Structure formats: structure tokens, C-alpha cells
Amino acid sequence: MKQVTAEMLRQSAISLLAQREYTRKTLDRKLQLVSDDEQLVSAVLDQLEEERLLSNDRFVENFIRSRIGRGHGPVRIRQELRQKGVDSETVSLALEEAEVDWFERAEAVRLRKFGDGQPADAREKAKQMRFLQYRGFPAGIVSELF
Numbered sequence: 001m002k003q004v005t006a007e008m009l010r011q012s013a014i015s016l017l018a019q020r021e022y023t024r025k026t027l028d029r030k031l032q033l034v035s036d037d038e039q040l041v042s043a044v045l046d047q048l049e050e051e052r053l054l055s056n057d058r059f060v061e062n063f064i065r066s067r068i069g070r071g072h073g074p075v076r077i078r079q080e081l082r083q084k085g086v087d088s089e090t091v092s093l094a095l096e097e098a099e100v101d102w103f104e105r106a107e108a109v110r111l112r113k114f115g116d117g118q119p120a121d122a123r124e125k126a127k128q129m130r131f132l133q134y135r136g137f138p139a140g141i142v143s144e145l146f
Contacts, residue, residue: 004035021059025085071109076136106137
């Protein structure tokens with residue numbers, strides 16, 4: 001690899017952040033492709049966090065809002081955020097602050113996918129329940145719907 005300066009890394013990071021939000025872990029991984037100097041990458045990321053150009057909290061808020069809009073439940077959102085390197089405490093706090101009625105969201109997702117009315121038989125009911133659980137709604141909420 002050629003010699004990469006802090007300014008070059010910073011410009012790469014800003015270019016990525018201009019397109020969308022990233023977690024520190026994800027941006028770190030992307031910058032490691034540009035430079036193998038871990039200390040330099042870490043210093044650039046620290047500077048971006050100080051300047052509030054990089055924020056895990058902002059990423060989490062946007063991510064949760066996006067996934068709620070797609071019809072995902074809290075279990076799936078939590079799992080996806082954990083895979084992206086966000087700590088459990090931050091995820092839990094952000095999900096609480098989202099102030100979402102998960103029962104209402106699950107019902108809306110079910111209606112959008114399957115229409116009005118209750119399932120005709122046990123097989124259809126099981127299908128709808130599996131769908132909602134796959135979408136990340138807790139089993140308690142799913143069973144309460146039926």
C-alpha cells in the first residue's frame with residue numbers, strides 16, 4: 001500500500017459519511033482498506049467523533065427509524081444493530097426513546113401483508129405468526145394479535 005496521510009483518510013471518511021451514516025466499527029473497517037495503519041485510522045475516527053461528523057447514536061436513530069418504516073420489529077432491529085457493532089445499552093436506550101407501540105406496528109405489518117380479517121385456519125394462522133416473528137416482533141406480541 002502507498003503511504004496514506006491523515007488528511008487523505010479524513011477525506012475518504014468524509015466522502016463516505018456524505019453518502020450515509022456509519023457506525024464507528026463499519027467506518028473503521030472501510031478505512032482499514034485504505035490504510036493498514038490502525039493508529040492513524042483510530043486517530044482520524046476520534047477526530048471525526050469530536051467534530052460530531054461521526055456518531056453511533058445518530059446512526060442508531062436513523063437505522064431504527066428506517067427499519068420501523070420497513071415493518072421490522074424490535075428483536076430484528078436489535079440483532080441487526082448488534083451485528084453492526086453497536087453495544088446493547090445504546091440499542092436498548094434508542095429503542096425505548098423511539099416510543100413505538102410495537103403491538104400496533106405488528107398489527108399494521110400483518111394487515112399490509114395479509115389483509116383484513118383473521119386467518120381462516122390453523123395453518124394460515126401459523127404462517128402469519130411465523131412471518132411476524134421473522135420480521136422481529138416478540139412472540140408475546142404475535143400471540144396477542146391472534
